[in-house]
Amino acid sequence: MAIAATISLSVSPTTRHSAAAAFNPFRSSSSTTVSVSFSPALRITSLRSSIPFRNPSFRVSATSMSIQAPQQTSSTSFLDRRESGVLHFVKYHGLGNDFILVDNRGSTEPRISPEQAKKLCDRNFGIGADGVIFALPGTNDTDYTMRIFNSDGSEPEMCGNGVRCFARFIAELENLHGNHSFKVHTGAGLIVPEIQGDGKVRVDMGEPILKAADVPTGLPANKQEAVVKSELDVDGVTWNVTCVSMGNPHCVTFGTIENKLNLAEIGPKFEHHVMFPARTNTEFVQVCSPSHLKMRVWERGAGATLACGTGACATVVAAVLEGRAGRKCTVDLPGGPLEIEWREENNHIYMTGPAEVVFYGSVAL
Numbered sequence: 001m002a003i004a005a006t007i008s009l010s011v012s013p014t015t016r017h018s019a020a021a022a023f024n025p026f027r028s029s030s031s032t033t034v035s036v037s038f039s040p041a042l043r044i045t046s047l048r049s050s051i052p053f054r055n056p057s058f059r060v061s062a063t064s065m066s067i068q069a070p071q072q073t074s075s076t077s078f079l080d081r082r083e084s085g086v087l088h089f090v091k092y093h094g095l096g097n098d099f100i101l102v103d104n105r106g107s108t109e110p111r112i113s114p115e116q117a118k119k120l121c122d123r124n125f126g127i128g129a130d131g132v133i134f135a136l137p138g139t140n141d142t143d144y145t146m147r148i149f150n151s152d153g154s155e156p157e158m159c160g161n162g163v164r165c166f167a168r169f170i171a172e173l174e175n176l177h178g179n180h181s182f183k184v185h186t187g188a189g190l191i192v193p194e195i196q197g198d199g200k201v202r203v204d205m206g207e208p209i210l211k212a213a214d215v216p217t218g219l220p221a222n223k224q225e226a227v228v229k230s231e232l233d234v235d236g237v238t239w240n241v242t243c244v245s246m247g248n249p250h251c252v253t254f255g256t257i258e259n260k261l262n263l264a265e266i267g268p269k270f271e272h273h274v275m276f277p278a279r280t281n282t283e284f285v286q287v288c289s290p291s292h293l294k295m296r297v298w299e300r301g302a303g304a305t306l307a308c309g310t311g312a313c314a315t316v317v318a319a320v321l322e323g324r325a326g327r328k329c330t331v332d333l334p335g336g337p338l339e340i341e342w343r344e345e346n347n348h349i350y351m352t353g354p355a356e357v358v359f360y361g362s363v364a365l
């Protein structure tokens with residue numbers, strides 16, 4: 001698998017909302033070299049292991065990677081290229097939850113298989129990402145369809161950070177500027193991301209699903225058929241958990257987030273617990289105040305990630321159901337904060353947060 005990544009990371013704080021344009025090396029017609037300069041405004045958390053930068057003069061140490069000077073003159077021509085056997089992609093992140101975005105508007109089936117996605121997500125032998133996201137044609141009166149493969153190749157129903165990246169990716173593909181919203185068909189139904197003037201994306205995430213059988217979980221439910229503060233035995237230790245589906249399953253537990261919480265050890269035990277027939281994402285949450293929560297996550301199919309949008313939404317729902325917080329909260333994740341609101345009048349959840357381009361690349365399949 002040969003990967004060519006083309007990176008220009010020069011962003012000023014004032015151009016943050018048009019970061020895609022600022023990042024895009026293909027917009028410069030005369031550019032034959034690639035330079036990297038880090039500005040304080042630039043989040044590079046998602047580059048943590050995918051491409052090892054040694055110094056600002058740009059070096060990629062992995063022998064299977066080669067950096068190519070751009071020959072094209074616009075992002076549209078780059079993203080439109082359709083050589084067989086070559087996949088062009090854009091790497092994005094939402095608070096360090098990172099994704100390989102693929103233009104799949106020409107077909108209703110993903111252009112690569114789950115197995116290929118798993119290879120591309122590998123942080124040592126591939127591009128490195130928490131998942132691969134495909135922008136497919138819309139269906140059921142929607143503008144687009146979003147599908148995603150986790151880094152283990154499994155296909156989840158939805159991805160909150162991913163759909164913000166998806167909206168920014170579509171805006172770039174369609175050359176749209178300013179405020180735009182899209183109707184996106186997902187495995188969780190209709191999701192509506194809206195790009196705001198400040199470049200952040202606010203997403204109508206729809207309604208949470210609380211009915212135990214639909215989460216799905218085998219844990220005992222209350223009269224409303226919801227699993228709230230149920231006891232879950234994990235290897236002899238009892239945890240109190242609340243289960244919420246945002247299209248994808250979440251198990252939320254409250255306590256103190258200690259540094260010694262060993263996600264890599266405890267996470268898989270929740271994920272594969274017999275009470276979760278479709279596996280589960282798990283959120284470990286600390287309440288700082290009724291409007292401020294801190295959360296760490298173990299994701300189904302992706303492991304410990306720096307952020308999880310659906311997880312932050314499920315966390316606020318669980319906090320409200322357990323009487324721990326109000327309906328409008330800031331949720332702090334390792335990669336940064338998300339603003340979440342569970343609106344009483346329509347039962348919908350709204351998530352607001354950033355989505356940023358990391359780099360453009362091509363990979364031979």
Ligand SMILES: N[C@@H](CCC[C@H](N)C(=O)O)C(=O)O
Nearest residue numbers: 156159160161248308309310
């Ligand atoms: N990181 C995502 C969730 C991605 C899907 C998840 N791993 C699953 O299998 O359900 C988010 O931001 O929501």
